[in-house]
Amino acid sequence: MSESYVCFSDFLFKFLVIGSAGTGKSCLLHQFIENKFKAESSHTIGVEFGSKVVNVGGRSVKLQIWDTAGQERFRSVTRSYYRGAAGALLVYDITSRETYNALTNWLTDARTLASPNIIILLVGNKKDLEDDREVTFLEASRFAQENELMFLETSALSGENVEEAFLKCAKSILAKIETGELDPERIGSGIQYGDASFRRLNRQQQQQRRPECSC
Amino acid sequence: MDITKKIKSFVARQGSRSPCSPVEPLVSRDFVIETAVVKEKDDYRESTINPQAEAEILQSIEEVYFNDDTFDACDYQLKKIPAELDLNQIIRDKEYLQKQQYVVSKKVSDLILQNQTAYTQELHRVTELQKNLEQAGVICSQGRSHLARARKDFTTASLGILASFRKRERLLGLLKFLHSIKTMQETDVRLRELLEEEDYPGAIQLCLECQKAAIQFRHYKCISELSSKLQDTLEMMEEKLDVALSKVCTNFNTTHYEKLQAAYRLLGKTQTAMDQLLMHFASAIHNKAFTLVLGYVELCAGGSATKFQKHHYSELAKLITVETFTPCLKDLCKALWEVMHSYWCIVEWHEDHDSQSSQVNAGTEVNLTHQYVRQKLEHGLLRIWQDVQQKVKTYILASDLSSFKFDEFIHILDLVRRLIDIGEEFCNSKSEDLQESLRKQSVNYFRNYHRGCMEELRMFLENESWALCPVRPNFSILQLQEFRFLRHNHSRSILTPPSSPAHSKTESTSFSGRPREGYFQGYRYQGNPFEEKTEEEDKEDVLAPSTTDEGDGQPLSDTDSEDEDVADELKKEYVDEKTGDTPNNRQQRTTRKTSTSSRRRQILILTNTTLNVLRLFGKYMQMMNLLKPIAFDVLICMSQLFDYYMFSVYTFFYREMDFSENALSNKLRTTLKRIRENLILAESESDFGTDTRNKDKVPAPVLSTMVDLKSIEQLYGLAERVTAAESLVFLANQFEFLHPHLETFIPSSKKAFLQQFCSQTILTAPELRRPIYMTVAARGVDYNQVLMLMNCVKWDVHDIMSQHSYYVDILLRELQVFSMRLLEVNKKTPIPKEASDILWEHCIRLANRTFIEGFSQSKKCTNEGRALMQLDYQQFLTKVEGLTDLRLVPERELVEGYIKAFYLLEPALEQWIRSHREYTPKQLIGLVSCVTQLNKKGRQKLISLIEEGDKIRR
Numbered sequence A: 001m002s003e004s005y006v007c008f009s010d011f012l013f014k015f016l017v018i019g020s021a022g023t024g025k026s027c028l029l030h031q032f033i034e035n036k037f038k039a040e041s042s043h044t045i046g047v048e049f050g051s052k053v054v055n056v057g058g059r060s061v062k063l064q065i066w067d068t069a070g071q072e073r074f075r076s077v078t079r080s081y082y083r084g085a086a087g088a089l090l091v092y093d094i095t096s097r098e099t100y101n102a103l104t105n106w107l108t109d110a111r112t113l114a115s116p117n118i119i120i121l122l123v124g125n126k127k128d129l130e131d132d133r134e135v136t137f138l139e140a141s142r143f144a145q146e147n148e149l150m151f152l153e154t155s156a157l158s159g160e161n162v163e164e165a166f167l168k169c170a171k172s173i174l175a176k177i178e179t180g181e182l183d184p185e186r187i188g189s190g191i192q193y194g195d196a197s198f199r200r201l202n203r204q205q206q207q208q209r210r211p212e213c214s215c
Numbered sequence B: 001m002d003i004t005k006k007i008k009s010f011v012a013r014q015g016s017r018s019p020c021s022p023v024e025p026l027v028s029r030d031f032v033i034e035t036a037v038v039k040e041k042d043d044y045r046e047s048t049i050n051p052q053a054e055a056e057i058l059q060s061i062e063e064v065y066f067n068d069d070t071f072d073a074c075d076y077q078l079k080k081i082p083a084e085l086d087l088n089q090i091i092r093d094k095e096y097l098q099k100q101q102y103v104v105s106k107k108v109s110d111l112i113l114q115n116q117t118a119y120t121q122e123l124h125r126v127t128e129l130q131k132n133l134e135q136a137g138v139i140c141s142q143g144r145s146h147l148a149r150a151r152k153d154f155t156t157a158s159l160g161i162l163a164s165f166r167k168r169e170r171l172l173g174l175l176k177f178l179h180s181i182k183t184m185q186e187t188d189v190r191l192r193e194l195l196e197e198e199d200y201p202g203a204i205q206l207c208l209e210c211q212k213a214a215i216q217f218r219h220y221k222c223i224s225e226l227s228s229k230l231q232d233t234l235e236m237m238e239e240k241l242d243v244a245l246s247k248v249c250t251n252f253n254t255t256h257y258e259k260l261q262a263a264y265r266l267l268g269k270t271q272t273a274m275d276q277l278l279m280h281f282a283s284a285i286h287n288k289a290f291t292l293v294l295g296y297v298e299l300c301a302g303g304s305a306t307k308f309q310k311h312h313y314s315e316l317a318k319l320i321t322v323e324t325f326t327p328c329l330k331d332l333c334k335a336l337w338e339v340m341h342s343y344w345c346i347v348e349w350h351e352d353h354d355s356q357s358s359q360v361n362a363g364t365e366v367n368l369t370h371q372y373v374r375q376k377l378e379h380g381l382l383r384i385w386q387d388v389q390q391k392v393k394t395y396i397l398a399s400d401l402s403s404f405k406f407d408e409f410i411h412i413l414d415l416v417r418r419l420i421d422i423g424e425e426f427c428n429s430k431s432e433d434l435q436e437s438l439r440k441q442s443v444n445y446f447r448n449y450h451r452g453c454m455e456e457l458r459m460f461l462e463n464e465s466w467a468l469c470p471v472r473p474n475f476s477i478l479q480l481q482e483f484r485f486l487r488h489n490h491s492r493s494i495l496t497p498p499s500s501p502a503h504s505k506t507e508s509t510s511f512s513g514r515p516r517e518g519y520f521q522g523y524r525y526q527g528n529p530f531e532e533k534t535e536e537e538d539k540e541d542v543l544a545p546s547t548t549d550e551g552d553g554q555p556l557s558d559t560d561s562e563d564e565d566v567a568d569e570l571k572k573e574y575v576d577e578k579t580g581d582t583p584n585n586r587q588q589r590t591t592r593k594t595s596t597s598s599r600r601r602q603i604l605i606l607t608n609t610t611l612n613v614l615r616l617f618g619k620y621m622q623m624m625n626l627l628k629p630i631a632f633d634v635l636i637c638m639s640q641l642f643d644y645y646m647f648s649v650y651t652f653f654y655r656e657m658d659f660s661e662n663a664l665s666n667k668l669r670t671t672l673k674r675i676r677e678n679l680i681l682a683e684s685e686s687d688f689g690t691d692t693r694n695k696d697k698v699p700a701p702v703l704s705t706m707v708d709l710k711s712i713e714q715l716y717g718l719a720e721r722v723t724a725a726e727s728l729v730f731l732a733n734q735f736e737f738l739h740p741h742l743e744t745f746i747p748s749s750k751k752a753f754l755q756q757f758c759s760q761t762i763l764t765a766p767e768l769r770r771p772i773y774m775t776v777a778a779r780g781v782d783y784n785q786v787l788m789l790m791n792c793v794k795w796d797v798h799d800i801m802s803q804h805s806y807y808v809d810i811l812l813r814e815l816q817v818f819s820m821r822l823l824e825v826n827k828k829t830p831i832p833k834e835a836s837d838i839l840w841e842h843c844i845r846l847a848n849r850t851f852i853e854g855f856s857q858s859k860k861c862t863n864e865g866r867a868l869m870q871l872d873y874q875q876f877l878t879k880v881e882g883l884t885d886l887r888l889v890p891e892r893e894l895v896e897g898y899i900k901a902f903y904l905l906e907p908a909l910e911q912w913i914r915s916h917r918e919y920t921p922k923q924l925i926g927l928v929s930c931v932t933q934l935n936k937k938g939r940q941k942l943i944s945l946i947e948e949g950d951k952i953r954r
């Protein structure tokens, strides 16, 4: 009855959620994994973790997501998680220009600390608070374009676009693997094969067919 | 007489006709005779005879003529004639006779004439009499006819009345019967009405009465039919009663049950009813469970769902999906609870009622029945609970719960635990079956959960940058959400599941807690212990809401503010240290030292991973609390978390140094060996993960590439080492802190394990500091360079030197640099006194070793050279004291002793060598080689002594 949980995934992607404190990173992760809004969210201490197996283009991918604390004092702790992340969600709060303004710093951090191949998706969260909006969609999309980021506006409250955000990021990584732009075997790529047996199988049968889930 | 007759006939002839004439023929004959007489008389009147003569003649008439009526005078006379006929005689006779006749006739006529008036008179009287008589006759007949009428009118009528009355009475009786029969005929309707009203005793009473009546009336033809119909009705009623009884199983109602009992009592079937009831319960349990599970299976299967009907319960249970498992279990529990609750009510009802009547009917049949019922019910308790257990067990074991989320699993456990509690209350059952299934599922779940946690821990460890995770100085694990249950502990028994009565809205129905008065009383009239209205709010508070599927809980709903406090406090403390921009910090070094050491105590050194392990500790402890049966298994797993953390710290920061294992104490070495063997997947095995022996093993973690242990400026990752080693110590302390709590969770028989784990692993954790820091001390200072410089020193001088050798300055400079780097590191990561003490101690130890090693290199030495050695070491000692806050220089005597041994004479030297095994054979041989007062033989002897001793030592 629980095969889908035990099922080995084809890939494992390491993801990172970054952005200023209070932008809703933990809520996004919670919404993504539990499909619920976490009403009583408290400040993240250090780094927390969550994982979920998703289906991307017919492949099951295990996302290993690190939710970082946005506060400055945790920088030293969170720094180490940038390395070897395949994808990152850079989150700001559409009702807070301050968090939008901080994006450049976060981006610099990501670019310097993470692998150059990291796929970053810009996320404007709290889409539900339209009345308090301080950052327009247009402005943010321009920023995303300039910095070669993908972009989505989400609401961890309503769940809108939350799953899409993670999936979009994963899809983009998978596409790059398929074109050979990304090499999962390279150390620090943030990508792993789902499990050892699959890797062997994959090598043998790569050309023939997509390996079935072992269950 | 004869005369009267004649007269009579005469009278009759003359008189009016009489109605009756029985004498008539006689009269007519008389009349003939009389006429004849009269004629004769007429004939003899001519011859008148005198009365004398006449009387004579009369006299002469023979007697015979008067004799008899039947006398035939002719015949008589004829016979008198003699045989020889004499005519004269005859004529004479004839004349005589004639004369006689005449006389008689005359006499008669006379007499008649004489009596004529009398006769007429008489006749008149007679006529009159006759008339009277006739009248009397009429009266008489009238009277008679009246009498007849009277008789007719009076007697017959009254008798008729009587008869009619009697008849009426009879008919009335008949009417009553007919009424009864009619009523009986109509009973059916009434019976049905009563049944409709569920008045079973009434119906049965009626039915029984009817039956009794029917027996009375059985001579009526219509009754026999009726009574057979009544029998049918009674049977039908019993069936209905049975159906009603079966409904009791799920919905007990006192009045309803009372009626049923009364009905069965009337039927005299109280005992049978009890047997029947127990059967109903058994089937109710089965049916409820089956229908429920079937319903869920069909729901999930969607449209074409009829095929499941024929499945067995256990097969159905296997078809339950992950999503529906919990709701179905909950419903199952609810339904089974209802059944048990009904049973409980029945038991209670019988206790109440039967005890009352038992007092009255002591020793009677009624009492025996009650006893029977009581026994039945008592046995029934166990049987029912067994059935319930079986159903739930089958259901639970049919699914693999290992993939469930933590709180969902806990929820399931809680449901089952509640059921177990109920079972205990129900029949004092220990619920071995349920416990066992809980155990099985828990072990299975927990093994899987633990595997996930270990995997996650590995991820944390491999991503860990070993940077300090800033928490506030008064941080306590109790602030973590996962440990909240410990904070609340005083308010509830540790042994009950973490329900928090203090928080629950309704007192009697706290989440998962049994109502104070017990489940059955508490939910007596309404509600279901498996209905969780208050659960949502309470659960948040009690259970760790695991937000992620690998179970890393989110911290502290209420630490928002706390956390801000931490931040502020920390900013002051921590930022000061780092940037040094507060005036307080810029004080002289000496005071700074003390201030840092006091501050050091405040700053907690832990990593992100430490925090994660602590959270896992919290969750595991909740598990232990909830999974009592496997608490010990959980504890072992909890110890593995620590083991793995410890092993990681060891491999990352000690083993990589390629050191001889000698730096570890025996105890620590054993501990690490145990961990490696039990927990760590050997590299060669890593591809054979299917080997069951290795299933619970985890690969050795790999240090994050972020961590740089190579840079000498960073003192070979000293900051990371400190964070790692101190966080391990912190973790060990926390484990110690939890020790008493842990003890409450496990059976006392297992306490020894905990004790042992604490003494052998937890307490040895701080010992890892030394080898980890020693590495830094060993590499941070270039002793080899010093050794090389010492090699160049000439020790066979003949002057007493006033200036120490150059190498000492080099060594001191090295140490100075080390000290500065240490301070540099300290700015980033506070280095606790324990760490710096170890570092310095080891530095000095190694320096001492260098001294000895260097001294032992001298091939030739003079007394002056020995003095120089002392001078050099003295110089070192004075300078080094300024660098460290160590009060005592360790192993100082070792160096000094080595130098002074040079002066010893042979026997004393031999003694000294024997008693000083701290030095290497090489060092001792070096000493012996340069001692001047020995001859060749003596030197040889000592060298062989050293070599022998070395052999023994190995």
Ligand SMILES: Nc1nc2c(ncn2[C@@H]2O[C@H](COP(=O)(O)OP(=O)(O)O)[C@@H](O)[C@H]2O)c(=O)[nH]1
Binding pocket: A019, A020, A021, A022, A023, A024, A025, A026, A027, A028, A038, A039, A041, A042, A043, A044, A070, A125, A126, A127, A128, A129, A154, A155, A156, A157, A158
């Ligand atoms: N209205 C709204 N509030 C949100 C949303 N996401 C997060 N929040 C709130 O924002 C606050 C910070 O969320 P949190 O996830 O802790 O932010 P983090 O510091 O980035 O992890 C919390 O009080 C959330 O309730 C959202 O999509 N809409």
Ligand SMILES: [Mg+2]
Binding pocket: A025, A026, A027, A042, A043, A044, A067, A068, A069, A070
């Ligand atoms: Mg957060």
